[in-house]
């Protein structure tokens with residue numbers, strides 16, 4: 233495996249669906265939670281790598297609204313892992329200028345997770361480095377419905393004219409869009425779907441699907457995804473640019 237990326241053209245915003253923890257564990261005859269624990273180690277190395285690369289926004293799909301339907305023990309174990317991650321990474325997050333935030337139905341999280349999340353969010357709120365967003369109890373459809381409901385209420389009370397409901401008005405109410413749309417969306421684990429992640433923001437994201445199960449996802453795999461992104465031509469529905477930018481010297485290699 234080898235990849236070369238141009239540091240000048242690293243995507244500013246990356247979003248990752250961290251899939252494959254359960255299968256990783258099953259392949260080893262271990263409980264699913266062992267896969268999630270191994271997955272939390274991957275979170276650490278990929279967050280560090282993105283910070284080093286100068287990524288501005290990293291959004292991780294850590295727990296979907298639909299994941300509440302998993303067996304109680306798995307949900308409880310995942311919540312414990314999330315709390316552990318927030319407590320253990322707090323210092324590193326703060327020392328590295330990272331800003332942490334959560335998006336999703338955060339009020340559904342158990343108090344111990346919410347408390348840990350709020351503490352790091354508050355302590356890091358003025359940081360100017362990378363923003364690390366954890367999507368927790370998150371659903372793209374749910375988020376859009378919530379925004380539509382707010383707009384409908386404003387129209388009903390007369391503070392907003394129906395004609396003023398446009399993309400900008402709706403987008404302004406989407407927490408996942410507070411930091412802009414992802415340039416690159418990565419999904420590990422071999423499945424080729426979006427699974428309700430950042431539905432609005434992904435409209436023009438470049439998608440990269442990896443067969444690697446999340447616990448096995450290494451920094452080199454991230455470089456492969458970024459290298460693929462750098463070979464794409466983004467057009468946003470327009471025609472190709474007539475002139476391409478000059479090639480940049482190779483600055484970073486992973487092998």
Ligand code: FPP
Pocket residue numbers: 250251252253254255256268269271272275292293294295296299310313314317366421446
């Ligand atoms: C999907 O894999 C993954 C999840 C539902 C949870 C992701 C959680 C982590 C990576 C660890 C904790 C997170 C943080 C931020 C520390 P799956 O269980 O659906 O895997 P499968 O498709 O192989 O069953």
